[in-house]
Amino acid sequence: MADPMTVSVGAIRVGSPAERRRRLWRRFRRRPMPMAGLVLVAGFLLLALVGPLVTGDPIIQDYAATLAPPSAAHPMGTDDLGRDVLARIASGARVSLQAGVLSTLLAMVAGIPIGLLAGFYRRWLDPLVGRLVDVTLAFPFLVFAVGLAAIIGPSLTGVVLALGFAQLPAVIRITRGEVLAIKEMDYVSAAIADGAADGHILLRYVLPNCAGPLIVQATVAIPTAIIGEATLSFLGLGVQPPTPSWGVMLTVAQQYLDVAPWLAIWPGLLIALATLGFNLLGDGLRDVLDPRSGL
Numbered sequence: 120m121a122d123p124m125t126v127s128v129g130a131i132r133v134g135s136p137a138e139r140r141r142r143l144w145r146r147f148r149r150r151p152m153p154m155a156g157l158v159l160v161a162g163f164l165l166l167a168l169v170g171p172l173v174t175g176d177p178i179i180q181d182y183a184a185t186l187a188p189p190s191a192a193h194p195m196g197t198d199d200l201g202r203d204v205l206a207r208i209a210s211g212a213r214v215s216l217q218a219g220v221l222s223t224l225l226a227m228v229a230g231i232p233i234g235l236l237a238g239f240y241r242r243w244l245d246p247l248v249g250r251l252v253d254v255t256l257a258f259p260f261l262v263f264a265v266g267l268a269a270i271i272g273p274s275l276t277g278v279v280l281a282l283g284f285a286q287l288p289a290v291i292r293i294t295r296g297e298v299l300a301i302k303e304m305d306y307v308s309a310a311i312a313d314g315a316a317d318g319h320i321l322l323r324y325v326l327p328n329c330a331g332p333l334i335v336q337a338t339v340a341i342p343t344a345i346i347g348e349a350t351l352s353f354l355g356l357g358v359q360p361p362t363p364s365w366g367v368m369l370t371v372a373q374q375y376l377d378v379a380p381w382l383a384i385w386p387g388l389l390i391a392l393a394t395l396g397f398n399l400l401g402d403g404l405r406d407v408l409d410p411r412s413g414l
Contacts, residue, residue: 146407153403159396163389167216170209177206177363186379196381198371208385210363215393218278218348218357219341225283226290227337231329234294235321239302248291255288264347268356278357282344293336297329304328331408338401342394349390365390 147153171177181201189196195204237248255263267281301307302325310320351357352366360367365386372382 143407147403150403150406152399153406156396156399156401156403159392160400163212163393163396164216166209166389167212171206171213174206174209175203177202177210178361179203179206186375188379189381195385196379198368198379198382199375204368204381204385207363207368208365208389211365211368211386212389212393214275214358214362214364215345215348215390217275218282219344221279222282222286222344222347223337223340225279226286226340227333229283230287230290231294231326231333234291235298235325235329237291238295238298239317239321239325241299245295248295252288252291252295256292260285260343261347261350264351265354265356268351273351273356273359275358275362278348278351281351282347285347286340286344289340290333290336293332294329297332298325301325301328331404335401335405335408338397338404342397345393345397346390349386 179202181197183201184193184197185199185201187193187197187201193203193205195208197203198207233248237245258266264281264285267284268277271277271280307320307324310324315323348357348364349366349369352364353370354366355370357366358364368386369383372379372386375382
């Protein structure tokens, strides 16, 4: 006779990880808006990773072609120093990608362990972490990032650090909330009653079940960081010239809106499309990874 525990466990199996991934992909591709977001994000990544290799040096100046409108030689025109706008857009995409991904990764690496511990050890750690998070969340994201960037200093490294620490409270709060809910589940209570070590419970049961909301948070945080990088660079607290950045390009463009509007149109349009793509992708992932979806 089969072991009852084996039978019960076998009865609740929902398929292999590969089969679950295929279900997730089938559900995702049926949604047109998330698919559009995936296409936009893929285009942004392609522009950032491959674009600078194709478009050439974004710093080369041609004073004979300053403020030239879009043409065959310069598909997006040139700026006030005769630099090709397309080359600068492509290199600026790489800067935005670095700022968005690295700052979000920094926030996740630092915030997830704090949120896990705060949610699991509520008696002594949670009140302290909760008060600190509440204080930092009282400041708007960009205001907090601007203050940190002013302290750290203007550079890409400073932008990554400022945006990463500005995102940290939200990551801690989301992780803590998920841990509080998961900690009440029967399988966690059974593991505690069975004498499992705290580290084993956190890594084996709690963290994997937090993955879905944290992945969604990352897709929302990256476009926020892209806008943050552009804002900091626009204010002179981010990437410094002559390094191309969409924010730096907008700073220059405001002086030539009447005679060369393309200087503002292209970086502004790329910021909007990159942000829209990540947000649509995040919405789709949130729906697909929702445990109530029946996967």
